[in-house]
Amino acid sequence: MHNYIFHDQVQKFLKKQNREFLINFQDKLTILCRNPMTRTLDIKPLIGLKACYRLRIGKYRFLYEIRPAEAMIIFFKAGARGDIYK
Numbered sequence: 001m002h003n004y005i006f007h008d009q010v011q012k013f014l015k016k017q018n019r020e021f022l023i024n025f026q027d028k029l030t031i032l033c034r035n036p037m038t039r040t041l042d043i044k045p046l047i048g049l050k051a052c053y054r055l056r057i058g059k060y061r062f063l064y065e066i067r068p069a070e071a072m073i074i075f076f077k078a079g080a081r082g083d084i085y086k
Contacts, residue, residue: 004073013078
């Protein structure tokens, strides 16, 4: 099972969300930590960045990096689709 870390920007984003979204996010995070390469979630690799992926939950995107040697998932950016890739 992988551990996870949220950068400050992701923590601020999550603090602004409602309870229903946070419960949904926690469910998806549990699945992701068990198997970072699962096909049950909407995950795509980021082009040009090694070991970096995008997780889509509704209209929001979470960008993260997987470090298999450390069994760590690092979430470094979160936001709406229009803002996340800038």
